[in-house]
Amino acid sequence: MWDLHHLFKKHARDIRQALRRRGLPEETAADLTQDTFLRVLISPPETTKTTFNPVGYLFRTARNLCTDYQRREGLIRKVDLSPEDFSAIADPSPSPEKQVYDRQKLLLTHKALHELPERTRKAFEMHRMDEMTIAAIAAELDLSTGRTWSLIREAYEYIDSRLSGL
Structure with a gap:
């Protein structure tokens, strides 16, 4: 050995x-x-x-x-490219199809958010958009952290279910 x-x-x-x-x-x-x-x-x-x-x-x-x-x-065939030539190879902007698809997802997400109950939507927005912690959201909404997490999870699940058909 x-x-x-x-x-x-x-x-x-x-x-x-x-x-x-x-x-x-x-x-x-x-x-x-x-x-x-x-x-x-x-x-x-x-x-x-x-x-x-x-x-x-x-x-x-x-x-x-x-x-x-x-x-x-x-x-392997190697080619030296200038930075300008290299950046011209791949266009970083999304394709027109991707733009349409993303707009559809955004519209569905927006609609799904407004279909949620007020407290669920507010908890989700505070968590996702305001980047608040579960504890801070719970304190602001006067809920337990467990209930706050349940609301946020319900919002994620609802939005996901609405987007799954797309």
Whole structure:
């Protein structure tokens, strides 16, 4: 059984440096160093071999992970974009369909709020819009905190039920 904690403390820096010498950026080398120990933790080498070198095994695992990483990176086509070009790729504004859908949801929510009993609506608005705590709402409405939470939960459930058909 390997003492991975001891091996990590003693050899992680050397493995990371070896990966850096293979041309990897610092963050990638650090990630692959951790992946090396994780790989060994998940799938340790066979213990039936008469001679084995744990440090050599770790370095070979790190080298293999580095090779895999560099192969994957070689398959990816990279393009340098200016900030203006990058921002032009995706329009952050919602689509017209999304705008219509959101307006419909807002209208239904507004109607549902006005259908609620006054005290329930007020408790919900204080909680959701005024960001008041349950205790503060309970004190203002002269209710117990349990009853206040029940009112707010009822409002959420009612609004949700009205929106579920959309």
